[in-house]
Amino acid sequence: MRAVYKLLLAASAALATAAADPLTQDAFVPVFHEDFPDAFVLPQGNMFVAYATNNGANVPIAISRDLVNWTFAGDPATGKQRDALPQLGAWAKTGFTWAPEVLQLGNRYLLYYTASDRKRNMQCIGVAEAAAPLGPFVDSRAEPIVCQAGLGGSIDADPFHDAGGKLYLYFKNDGNRVHARTSLWGQTLAPDGLSVTGQPVELVKDNQSWEERVVEAPTMVRSPAGYELFFSGGFFGWNPDEGGLSPYAMGYATCSGPLGPCAPAKENPILHSYSDKTAGCLSGPGHQSIFQVGARSFISFHAWNATRGCRKGTDQRELYIAPLFWQDGKPQIAPSLRPKAPSERG
Numbered sequence: 001m002r003a004v005y006k007l008l009l010a011a012s013a014a015l016a017t018a019a020a021d022p023l024t025q026d027a028f029v030p031v032f033h034e035d036f037p038d039a040f041v042l043p044q045g046n047m048f049v050a051y052a053t054n055n056g057a058n059v060p061i062a063i064s065r066d067l068v069n070w071t072f073a074g075d076p077a078t079g080k081q082r083d084a085l086p087q088l089g090a091w092a093k094t095g096f097t098w099a100p101e102v103l104q105l106g107n108r109y110l111l112y113y114t115a116s117d118r119k120r121n122m123q124c125i126g127v128a129e130a131a132a133p134l135g136p137f138v139d140s141r142a143e144p145i146v147c148q149a150g151l152g153g154s155i156d157a158d159p160f161h162d163a164g165g166k167l168y169l170y171f172k173n174d175g176n177r178v179h180a181r182t183s184l185w186g187q188t189l190a191p192d193g194l195s196v197t198g199q200p201v202e203l204v205k206d207n208q209s210w211e212e213r214v215v216e217a218p219t220m221v222r223s224p225a226g227y228e229l230f231f232s233g234g235f236f237g238w239n240p241d242e243g244g245l246s247p248y249a250m251g252y253a254t255c256s257g258p259l260g261p262c263a264p265a266k267e268n269p270i271l272h273s274y275s276d277k278t279a280g281c282l283s284g285p286g287h288q289s290i291f292q293v294g295a296r297s298f299i300s301f302h303a304w305n306a307t308r309g310c311r312k313g314t315d316q317r318e319l320y321i322a323p324l325f326w327q328d329g330k331p332q333i334a335p336s337l338r339p340k341a342p343s344e345r346g
Helices: 011-017
Strands: 040-044 047-051 061-064 070-072 092-105 108-117 123-130 154-161 167-173 183-189 196-205 215-223 226-233 249-255 262-264 274-276 280-282 286-293 296-306 312-327 330-333
Touching (some): 047 092, 108 154, 183 215, 196 226, 215 286, 249 286, 280 296
Antiparallel strands (some): 226 249, 249 262, 286 296, 312 330
16 A cells, blocks of 8 residues: 555644544544535635535535534525526536636636537536626626547646736546547636637646546645645546555656646645545545745645445535645645544634
8 A cells, every 4th residue: 555644744833723633533534524526625704615526506505604614615695505507508508517716806706617518428517707706697608618629638627827917727638538538738818717828738637646547626826935836646446456546646746837847846746645544534535726824835625435344335525625735846735634533612
């Protein structure tokens, strides 16, 4: 088995943010016990808004005041679960709305989402606008803004607002859908964020063994080391050939600029599945988002619901959130945040 838990090297620096000792309790526990895959967390004042892959709603939304207690956002008009994107763009058909991410530009909010293109019958990327983070977002375009038709389609859009003001969009060509190779790409966005400009640049290929010919879910950040592109790799589901655990995992690449070149880290993956008496159980951690709360960084990701024996539980991927920091220029993930036990609540 690979190293069970690489990321406790510097965890003591962040234990104040975790409600448990990692030596006596699981290092990672979900903060939201619902099916909420591919989540993206957006801080908004004293509230946090998370968006996820469709689970009935096109884009389900969860909200929290403290990062550890989450609820689905309700729709006052219907009393049902709120949908951030109640109507897809005219180019898209329902049922395949994946991995939404939101970029705030002034008083506008832009939601980048993956959906199935009616004409091409493949996943492509669109953008929708709203005046508030809970929507409703509206995609008024007749076509997606990114669709690499010759490479299997495009998924997992990640917008990035650089310190100098320029905007970029990162995505994956959906090669594994057509039994082809996958890569992560970057492309400049127009200043209004509603279209891409120039040509896409290939940044990361699926050429590390742990990736199993799949790289996806890019997340570009500025770190103390410069530009870093986090991503996920491997088959997302459970794998009976690996003791039942999912081979899905997370890694990162260091980049010389927002459009590369990028070099994957030698220590990848930095977070992967494990079953261990000390650290607990984790299956299929991945599809991260990274966000700031003041001067502190956090990483969200999903992992599969598992039994106490670290086997497949209910068929859902749950939301995890953990402090993220850097040691010697390399990212480190501390034990995850967790709701307080009843005895600890005031």
